[in-house]
Amino acid sequence: xxxxxxxxxxxxxxxxxxxxxxxxxxxxxxxxxxxxxxxxxxxxxxxxxxxxxxxxxxxxxxxxxxxxxxxxxxxxxxxxxxxxxxxxxxxxxxxxxxxxxxxxxxxxxxxxxxxxxxxxxxxxxxxxxxxxxxxxxxxxxxxxxxxxxxxxxxxxxxxxxxxxxxxxxxxxxxxxxxxxxxxxxxxxxxxxxxxxxxxxxxxxxxxxxxxxxxxxxxxxxxxxxxxxxxxxxxxxxxxxxxxxxxxxxxxxxxxxxxxxxxxxxxxxxxxxxxxxxxxxxxxxxxxxxxxxxxxxxxxxxxxxxxxxxxxxxxxxxxxxxxxxxxxxxxxxxxxxxxxxxxxxxxxxxxxxxxxxxxxxxxxxxxxxxxxxxxxxxxxxxxxxxxxxxxxxxxxxxxxxxxxxxxxxxxxxxxxxxxxxxxxxxxxxxxxxxxxxxxxxxxxxxxxxxxxxxxxxxxxxxxxxxxxxxxxxxxxxxxxxxxxxxxxxxxxxxxxxxxxxxxxxxxxxxxxxxxxxxxxxxxxxxxxxxxxxx
Amino acid sequence: xxxxxxxxxxxxxxxxxxxxxxxxxxxxxxxxxxxxxxxxxxxxxxxxxxxxxxxxxxxxxxxxxxxxxxxxxxxxxxxxxxxxxxxxxxxxxxxxxxxxxxxxxxxxxxxxxxxxxxxxxxxxxxxxxxxxxxxxxxxxxxxxxxxxxxxxxxxxxxxxxxxxxxxxxxxxxxxxxxxxxxxxxxxxxxxxxxxxxxxxxxxxxxxxxxxxxxxxxxxxxxxxxxxxxxxxxxxxxxxxxxxxxxxxxxxxxxxxxxxxxxxxxxxxxxxxxxxxxxxxxxxxxxxxxxxxxxxxxxxxxxxxxxxxxxxx
Numbered sequence: 001x002x003x004x005x006x007x008x009x010x011x012x013x014x015x016x017x018x019x020x021x022x023x024x025x026x027x028x029x030x031x032x033x034x035x036x037x038x039x040x041x042x043x044x045x046x047x048x049x050x051x052x053x054x055x056x057x058x059x060x061x062x063x064x065x066x067x068x069x070x071x072x073x074x075x076x077x078x079x080x081x082x083x084x085x086x087x088x089x090x091x092x093x094x095x096x097x098x099x100x101x102x103x104x105x106x107x108x109x110x111x112x113x114x115x116x117x118x119x120x121x122x123x124x125x126x127x128x129x130x131x132x133x134x135x136x137x138x139x140x141x142x143x144x145x146x147x148x149x150x151x152x153x154x155x156x157x158x159x160x161x162x163x164x165x166x167x168x169x170x171x172x173x174x175x176x177x178x179x180x181x182x183x184x185x186x187x188x189x190x191x192x193x194x195x196x197x198x199x200x201x202x203x204x205x206x207x208x209x210x211x212x213x214x215x216x217x218x219x220x221x222x223x224x225x226x227x228x229x230x231x232x233x234x235x236x237x238x239x240x241x242x243x244x245x246x247x248x249x250x251x252x253x254x255x256x257x258x259x260x261x262x263x264x265x266x267x268x269x270x271x272x273x274x275x276x277x278x279x280x281x282x283x284x285x286x287x288x289x290x291x292x293x294x295x296x297x298x299x300x301x302x303x304x305x306x307x308x309x310x311x312x313x314x315x316x317x318x319x320x321x322x323x324x325x326x327x328x329x330x331x332x333x334x335x336x337x338x339x340x341x342x343x344x345x346x347x348x349x350x351x352x353x354x355x356x357x358x359x360x361x362x363x364x365x366x367x368x369x370x371x372x373x374x375x376x377x378x379x380x381x382x383x384x385x386x387x388x389x390x391x392x393x394x395x396x397x398x399x400x401x402x403x404x405x406x407x408x409x410x411x412x413x414x415x416x417x418x419x420x421x422x423x424x425x426x427x428x429x430x431x432x433x434x435x436x437x438x439x440x441x442x443x444x445x446x447x448x449x450x451x452x453x454x455x456x457x458x459x460x461x462x463x464x465x466x467x468x469x470x471x472x473x474x475x476x477x478x479x480x481x482x483x484x485x486x487x488x489x490x491x492x493x494x495x496x497x498x499x500x501x502x503x504x505x506x507x508x509x510x511x512x513x514x515x516x517x518x519x520x521x522x523x524x525x526x527x528x529x530x531x532x533x
Numbered sequence: 534x535x536x537x538x539x540x541x542x543x544x545x546x547x548x549x550x551x552x553x554x555x556x557x558x559x560x561x562x563x564x565x566x567x568x569x570x571x572x573x574x575x576x577x578x579x580x581x582x583x584x585x586x587x588x589x590x591x592x593x594x595x596x597x598x599x600x601x602x603x604x605x606x607x608x609x610x611x612x613x614x615x616x617x618x619x620x621x622x623x624x625x626x627x628x629x630x631x632x633x634x635x636x637x638x639x640x641x642x643x644x645x646x647x648x649x650x651x652x653x654x655x656x657x658x659x660x661x662x663x664x665x666x667x668x669x670x671x672x673x674x675x676x677x678x679x680x681x682x683x684x685x686x687x688x689x690x691x692x693x694x695x696x697x698x699x700x701x702x703x704x705x706x707x708x709x710x711x712x713x714x715x716x717x718x719x720x721x722x723x724x725x726x727x728x729x730x731x732x733x734x735x736x737x738x739x740x741x742x743x744x745x746x747x748x749x750x751x752x753x754x755x756x757x758x759x760x761x762x763x764x765x766x767x768x769x770x771x772x773x774x775x776x777x778x779x780x781x782x783x784x785x786x787x788x789x790x791x792x793x794x795x796x797x798x799x800x801x802x803x804x805x806x807x808x809x810x811x812x813x814x815x816x817x818x819x820x821x822x823x824x825x826x827x828x829x830x831x832x833x834x835x836x837x838x839x840x841x842x843x844x845x
Contacts, residue, residue, distance in 0.1 A: 209796065212796040255699045417571040430576070452577075
């Protein structure tokens, strides 16, 4: 549950949508008008792209704030958004953008090059930016020429900068409108503005009752033209209703009181798929489920930690039947992990599932490591989470076959996080979703030691740290791919985690809802959505 | 003692209670493991991000400084700002309190409407079949968890028969009467079972009292006896019980509001506890403490009206 509300995602995508309209062109023309009612697990918190950090906000941000570039549907490249042309100097240190003519904010006022500079400067600023400012940290300065040109001067070449400019964090805001909001300083004005934001995206917020509902209506000034020759989007409005309880959310859909629901429990996907009134979709997600291990030689209480031995970690990986966990937890909707990063991440390398289930190998490795009779290990579990409980219960059974006794420690979210941040744990369940179409974000958190001890596992490879730092400035795509291939290989062999599965985003909709998309980064895209009346 | 002196003394009690609650809730929240910064940043936060945010939000100050800040905020009735929702706590509470008040009020009314007639029937037919059935039903509804009753009502009356909406709230007062009926009924069922048992016992006792036999012997009409003598005397302990249960009704609202997707203070409280949003939990607790104290005061006043011996 925490992961739904905390942390993740981002992206680049409104565009993905745009492209996919043509790819998935409906058999008959899209219809205009109507309000789509979409039930969500959690409410929005703060609708300001520079201060957005929770999934609930990240996932709808691109509907409210457009970006210079938009990620392509496959996430591997970008295409024009508010900027029609992008020129990157050969040394990668200067980027020049030409803005689309006649673009407007949702109040009809023009989007100026000064707004672009102001928005990006604010998002990357040490005091004005927030958690995701690091995405734009390689920018040294920004200047503008004439009415339509914006130039980024870089501190160093940054292979990720184009994707970063397509993420929510780089959404373009109106300097004039933010500064007109009440407040004594920028922070106060930003807060006031975020209650009633007017942005550059295809939709604009029209009403918001916290923890109840949020309505965003069609921005009549949006620049993108639909196949019918009129501007997108098709819908008059999207109304998000906040229903945290899984069972209630699904009941609402079945009763026809809402048109779509997110986070359908995997256990109910098959049932909803069989319902002739519904369209149950499993959107591919850049999302992994794993178990993290504390790899330090001793635990916080001073006891010896068998997970410090790489042979033990490999043995536990071999002793884990991924297909069984996929069946039990995701009801067959998941796929086994092939790398520490989701396979939809650019530069992810997969050669089939890692550590295929092999009890003989597992037993031999444990014996080699001096644990022929196994040992006891404790895993932190999110109290009340059916998924976590099912995951750990499956592991308990499988590992018992190699003599390892797994104990589950039920903790509520904040306690679990505090223990994790203090590295006071032996194992924990983990979930990750990419926020950007690049391997650098997940690598910096999970495999790179200096900032957070490789996701608090305490595992360190100096070679991985070095490769990662090189990759951050590597402009040659082939060299960068090779660096990431080596990082993934080293990580897979060292196995600081139990490689488990990738799981999709389960969304159920009434049949009349057409062309809604959730991209692998999680963003909900309503640009091309319409209701078939 | 005159009424003003009693009132003054009671208000003093309330003030003392509120100060104690303030201290208690502050200590409890701050002794819980975990903090709002980790909840905001999640498990991918770097050491540097954690330290920066802790400083920015003032969680790196001493507990004494933070408590002093909390007292100042409370005294100004502003309660500070929610770190997880980035809005003033008072505006969150003002937005959500009315819906919870409406939900709990409806629950009280429904509980009384269910309990009173059934208690009468059971008491008048003591030991009979009707009595047995009513007692079994009340036992069952008392022992079922609130979320379970809520889900059963949702699945049958809302999703199944479509008599009611599946959770959420309406656009205005009258729509809310309709939207809140099932959640109020959910809350009311277990409360009505408690009231019913208590009222039934009280009625049986009163029915056997000498003054009732005397009133009947005087030739008074049966409904006069029941209304003027039996009900009025039997009600007293039930009203006290009802008052005492208002606090747990707020607790039940936490669960009911989650199951029925109602944006009230119950859900706000639970979300804020999980998010370690100290300011919201503290502010809300203070307001609820004051309100529950006022209800207790009202119950005492009502008791005094019904039973002149109480104010003596």
